[in-house]
Amino acid sequence: MARFGGFPGGGMGNMQQLMKQAQKMQADLQKKQEEAANTEFEVSAGGGAVVVKATGAKEIKEITIKKEVVDPDDVEMLQDLVLTAVNEALRKADDMMQEGLEGFNIPGLM
Numbered sequence: 001m002a003r004f005g006g007f008p009g010g011g012m013g014n015m016q017q018l019m020k021q022a023q024k025m026q027a028d029l030q031k032k033q034e035e036a037a038n039t040e041f042e043v044s045a046g047g048g049a050v051v052v053k054a055t056g057a058k059e060i061k062e063i064t065i066k067k068e069v070v071d072p073d074d075v076e077m078l079q080d081l082v083l084t085a086v087n088e089a090l091r092k093a094d095d096m097m098q099e100g101l102e103g104f105n106i107p108g109l110m
Helices: 012-038 075-101
Strands: 040-045 050-055 060-065
Touching: 012 075, 040 075, 050 075, 060 075
Parallel strands: none
Antiparallel strands: 040 050, 050 060
């Protein structure tokens, strides 16, 4: 029996099946990435003093700061709260994207 293209068993049918599987996996991966990117979530710091709304695509949609947190004599504390909330939002976005990729064991991707 001849080998075609280094694939045992005749090859073309196997190659077409492999291509179909790869295309389906690519479509599924793209769908999961889009779902994760479009998901919005909310993170707070300082007991809700600063609230950040973001998407899985790492887009900050809104930052809310309670009035009682704004102290002209302690701007550093407000900066720290905003920084903490934004960094947590970005971490959640990364986690969400990573979860969307679970089940796709593609070498070099993760």
